[in-house]
Amino acid sequence: MTGFxxxxxxxxxxxxxxxxxVQKRLADSVVFLMGVGLGSVVLFFLFKAPDVALTEAVIGxxxxxxxxxxxxxxxxxxx
Amino acid sequence: MSSTLFxxxxxxxxxxxxxxxxxxxxxxxxxxxxxxxxxxGLALSLLLAHSSTTVELISxxxxxxxxxxxxxxxxxxxxxxxxxxTLFSLYYLFQRRANAYANESKFFTLLNMLLAASIGLVLxxxxxxxxxxxxxxxxxxxxxxxxxxxxxxxxxxLKYLLTGAVASIFLLFAxxxxxxxxxxxxxxxxxxxxQLLPYNVKLLISLLLLIGFGFKVEVFPLNFxxxxxxxxxxxxxxxxxxxxxxKAYLFVFFHxxxxxxxxxxxxxxxxxxxxxxxxxxxxxxxxQTNLKRLFAYSSLGQVALIFVAxxxxxxxxxxxxxxxxxAHSLAKFMLFLALxxxxxxxxxMHIDRLKQIDSPFLMVMxxxxxxxxxxxxxFVGFVGKFLLLxxxxxxxxxTLLVMVVVASFIEAIYYFKLMGYMLHKGTRSxxxxxxxxxxxxxxxxxxxxxxLGVFPMSIAGFLQNAAEVLLDQTAYITxxxxx
Amino acid sequence: xxxxxxxxxxxxxxxxxxAVLVLTLITILLQYLPLSQQRVGxxxxxxxxxxxxxxxxxxxxxxxxxxxxxxxxxxxxIASLGVGLMLQPNTECRLKAESNFMLQTASTLLxxxxxxxxxxxxxxxxxxxxxxxxxxxxxxxxxxxxxISHKNFEVPHTVIVAFETVAGVSYVLIGxxxxxxxxxxxxxxxxxxxxxxxxxLSGGVIPLIYIIxxxxxxxxxxxxxxxxxxxxxxx
Amino acid sequence: xxEFLNQPEVIKxxxxxxxxxxxxxxxxxxxxxxxxxxxxxxxxxMESAIFLLFIGLSFNREKVAxxxxxxxxxxxxxxxxxxxxxxxxxxxxxxAVLALGVSFAIEYYKLTGKTEIDTMNEMRF
Numbered sequence: 059m060t061g062f063x064x065x066x067x068x069x070x071x072x073x074x075x076x077x078x079x080v081q082k083r084l085a086d087s088v089v090f091l092m093g094v095g096l097g098s099v100v101l102f103f104l105f106k107a108p109d110v111a112l113t114e115a116v117i118g119x120x121x122x123x124x125x126x127x128x129x130x131x132x133x134x135x136x137x
Numbered sequence: 138m139s140s141t142l143f144x145x146x147x148x149x150x151x152x153x154x155x156x157x158x159x160x161x162x163x164x165x166x167x168x169x170x171x172x173x174x175x176x177x178g179l180a181l182s183l184l185l186a187h188s189s190t191t192v193e194l195i196s197x198x199x200x201x202x203x204x205x206x207x208x209x210x211x212x213x214x215x216x217x218x219x220x221x222x223t224l225f226s227l228y229y230l231f232q233r234r235a236n237a238y239a240n241e242s243k244f245f246t247l248l249n250m251l252l253a254a255s256i257g258l259v260l261x262x263x264x265x266x267x268x269x270x271x272x273x274x275x276x277x278x279x280x281x282x283x284x285x286x287x288x289x290x291x292x293x294x295l296k297y298l299l300t301g302a303v304a305s306i307f308l309l310f311a312x313x314x315x316x317x318x319x320x321x322x323x324x325x326x327x328x329x330x331x332q333l334l335p336y337n338v339k340l341l342i343s344l345l346l347l348i349g350f351g352f353k354v355e356v357f358p359l360n361f362x363x364x365x366x367x368x369x370x371x372x373x374x375x376x377x378x379x380x381x382x383x384k385a386y387l388f389v390f391f392h393x394x395x396x397x398x399x400x401x402x403x404x405x406x407x408x409x410x411x412x413x414x415x416x417x418x419x420x421x422x423x424x425q426t427n428l429k430r431l432f433a434y435s436s437l438g439q440v441a442l443i444f445v446a447x448x449x450x451x452x453x454x455x456x457x458x459x460x461x462x463x464a465h466s467l468a469k470f471m472l473f474l475a476l477x478x479x480x481x482x483x484x485x486m487h488i489d490r491l492k493q494i495d496s497p498f499l500m501v502m503x504x505x506x507x508x509x510x511x512x513x514x515x516f517v518g519f520v521g522k523f524l525l526l527x528x529x530x531x532x533x534x535x536t537l538l539v540m541v542v543v544a545s546f547i548e549a550i551y552y553f554k555l556m557g558y559m560l561h562k563g564t565r566s567x568x569x570x571x572x573x574x575x576x577x578x579x580x581x582x583x584x585x586x587x588x589l590g591v592f593p594m595s596i597a598g599f600l601q602n603a604a605e606v607l608l609d610q611t612a613y614i615t616x617x618x619x620x
Numbered sequence: 621x622x623x624x625x626x627x628x629x630x631x632x633x634x635x636x637x638x639a640v641l642v643l644t645l646i647t648i649l650l651q652y653l654p655l656s657q658q659r660v661g662x663x664x665x666x667x668x669x670x671x672x673x674x675x676x677x678x679x680x681x682x683x684x685x686x687x688x689x690x691x692x693x694x695x696x697x698i699a700s701l702g703v704g705l706m707l708q709p710n711t712e713c714r715l716k717a718e719s720n721f722m723l724q725t726a727s728t729l730l731x732x733x734x735x736x737x738x739x740x741x742x743x744x745x746x747x748x749x750x751x752x753x754x755x756x757x758x759x760x761x762x763x764x765x766x767x768i769s770h771k772n773f774e775v776p777h778t779v780i781v782a783f784e785t786v787a788g789v790s791y792v793l794i795g796x797x798x799x800x801x802x803x804x805x806x807x808x809x810x811x812x813x814x815x816x817x818x819x820x821l822s823g824g825v826i827p828l829i830y831i832i833x834x835x836x837x838x839x840x841x842x843x844x845x846x847x848x849x850x851x852x853x854x855x
Numbered sequence: 856x857x858e859f860l861n862q863p864e865v866i867k868x869x870x871x872x873x874x875x876x877x878x879x880x881x882x883x884x885x886x887x888x889x890x891x892x893x894x895x896x897x898x899x900x901m902e903s904a905i906f907l908l909f910i911g912l913s914f915n916r917e918k919v920a921x922x923x924x925x926x927x928x929x930x931x932x933x934x935x936x937x938x939x940x941x942x943x944x945x946x947x948x949x950x951a952v953l954a955l956g957v958s959f960a961i962e963y964y965k966l967t968g969k970t971e972i973d974t975m976n977e978m979r980f
Contacts, residue, residue, distance in 0.1 A: 064866060065869050068869060078896055079888065095903070110946070118950075133970045145805065197683075201660055247701070269688050276698050279959075280701070302898050309902075322660065641882065642882065650871055653871070665936065695952075699952065749920075844954050
């Protein structure tokens with residue numbers, strides 16, 4: 059099943075990433091980017107890299123999103 | 138002695154800054170200068186000891202772990218960086234009472250981090266470690282560029298950061314591919330096995346490395362950000378950018394190139410890339426009216442000249458490259474510091490203001506630096522350009538020879554224009570005070586330009602040795618991997 | 621639908637350009653998929669049996685490639701310094717609304733747990749997945765929670781700086797100890813019996829350094845988060 | 856049913872295609888989007904793509920995570936720890952640069968009110 063889950067997660071990540079790029083509302087973009095981070099966590103876990111998965115979870119999906127949200131609070135929400 | 142000290146001490150100093158700034162207002166500044174002076178002393182003693190190339194291990198043995206290689210070539214760069222940084226700190230101390238930076242302790246931290254990262258780039262023999270130092274140097278440079286928090290400074294910092302982030306992605310991509318295909322991160326092991334890879338993979342890795350480093354070594358299509366950054370940052374900081382940071386990136390790029398990227402057509406491509414970026418920079422520099430921007434374009438031209446000289450890949454040309462590196466670092470350092478002295482009243486000087494300023498001392502000093510940059514005999518800039526032209530002629534690369542001559546000619550046009558402004562007869566209203574300490578620094582820089590130009594033989598042997606060491610791929614591999 | 625009118629030319633050309641670049645990349649990468657040949661990592665795995673700890677990634681990060689981690693700490697340190705420099709808090713106008721009582725109580729209760737979890741991840745970094753970076757960031761996210769929920773909460777600046785300085789200085793000093801005693805920077809100078817692998821007290825200097833890294837990362841990330849938050853209050 | 860997807864070659868192909876498509880999305884965003892936050896998002900996506908490519912191409916499904924415990928003591932059956940250590944470092948560095956960039960952007964916006972990178976041209980005169 060590993061191969062299939064990897065394939066499916068990759069497809070999901072790419073769709074979410076594309077949505078994050080083309081989305082007009084920046085808040086949505088940031089939430090989609092968080093989706094990319096979460097998908098990466100799953101993939102890193104499947105790739106037998108629990109340390110990287112943990113790091114990506116706390117940094118990529120956690121603090122990174124917070125930083126982007128702070129940026130939005132200042133810069134306005136429309137692209 | 139240990140080469141790790143050159144990196145670890147400035148890092149330690151940076152981490153300990155809050156502690157030191159507790160000790161008093163001046164304690165931090167003086168300890169910083171003291172540490173840089175001791176590093177300079179260490180580098181000089183290593184130079185005088187004439188020791189052969191040494192390898193300093195971190196944690197475990199060489200091909201597996203990180204190691205620092207101190208050869209004649211890297212020692213030369215370390216010496217140059219510590220010397221310039223020490224002079225910079227002294228200059229800053231002398232003019233500090235007049236216009237100190239806000240949050241001075243942070244400024245000193247950034248300076249020392251920049252020094253540590255530049256030396257680390259030069260010494261490291263591990264490509265991922267080079268990536269880490271690449272980032273440290275980059276990130277401290279972004280902050281230094283945006284330091285004054287004006288709109289211009291922030292814009293330049295932001296542009297610097299964005300290009301730097303893109304560059305580091307491409308560099309990381311190249312490192313990833315190298316590890317996947319070679320299975321090692323050590324430069325020597327990569328150098329051994331790189332030639333066995335399929336042609337397309339080699340080409341891809343070379344191009345990715347070129348893009349990654351190309352942003353930082355300011356070659357033609359990737360140097361669009363440079364002049365904006367120079368214009369937005371203060372002149373003081375620009376002295377560091379053109380004196381230290383670019384030189385560190387240039388050195389490490391060509392170090393990697395000589396070790397494993399050097400293949401016929403790729404180096405030929407690099408040669409012409411350098412030639413084109415030189416011409417483009419000089420032509421664009423012609424119509425500039427802002428002094429900082431003008432010097433930035435001249436910097437681009439000179440860096441491209443060094444690029445061409447390094448890309449020639451023979452001992453004479455690399456020796457010439459080292460001469461130009463020294464000449465350009467000293468002269469540009471002097472010009473930007475002089476500009477910083479002039480700019481105490483107003484940022485972003487228009488070139489017309491040179492007619493107004495009444496400070497014969499600074500004028501003479503800028504004159505000296507410009508003459509050296511132009512390659513007038515009796516200055517060290519001449520030695521470098523002469524050796525490069527000779528080597529180009531010997532190799533029969535006439536197109537490049539013409540390119541270098543034409544670029545120098547264009548550069549001469551705008552520098553002569555500036556000199557004309559400086560000699561302009563008329564009433565000079567703006568008096569600029571230069572303290573004795575500042576004068577001493579300018580005089581020592583100017584004297585070294587002259588002395589090295591009059592007696593180039595005093596360092597020619599050392600530079601030739603450095604060029605031989607830098608080009609000798611097999612010695613490097615034997616040193617790190619073993620027979 | 622008229623494609624030409626709906627999508628600007630710049631977008632189309634950007635799409636085409638990046639597509640061409642990436643297709644070239646994909647072709648080359650797929651044509652020469654890397655073989656599973658001998659890598660340095662395998663040698664390090666073997667070496668780890670003699671002088672490492674149970675989590676090999678930790679050994680690599682902290683010991684075999686220790687200087688990378690020192691550099692990484694430096695990057696984070698400079699970034700936190702830069703954020704602090706750029707966004708100096710303007711304490712006069714802080715207009716944050718008082719948050720819900722429930723939220724306040726819950727976050728006060730949660731914070732010790734998060735702190736404990738962060739410290740656990742940090743201390744057990746050499747035995748299980750996790751370590752200084754992750755633990756430090758978890759602690760910082762606990763601080764973030766308190767910052768969001770409590771109006772007047774603030775980690776004193778001096779505390780952050782003190783932790784940061786002590787951790788950074790002791791990291792480099794441990795490196796120098798290795799240089800003095802074993803002649804390699806960051807050498808493992810504390811006696812470490814390899815038979816103890818898998819125990820909490822094993823690996824000599826490795827868990828010690830990872831805890832230091834955790835303290836440093838935790839204080840720096842808290843500093844970054846706090847600076848960003850405080851600046852956001854005076855909009 | 857999807858067993859053929861588990862062969863090492865197939866997994867490597869999936870990882871290459873997937874990571875490069877992600878890289879394409881990021882590059883596309885970088886080239887076409889003008890808002891500064893979008894540019895940072897694009898850079899983050901490109902970075903993630905490189906991370907996934909590296910870990911994905913260097914792992915072996917037959918082997919386990921490089922952590923020694925009571926049940927796993929054979930180093931021969933463990934995955935390569937170096938890519939993981941490298942990516943760990945790279946993730947933290949990427950986040951640091953992102954935080955710094957956002958703080959620059961915020962201050963710049965405070966001073967000039969601009970968020971689009973193609974309008975950031977205070978210089979030229």
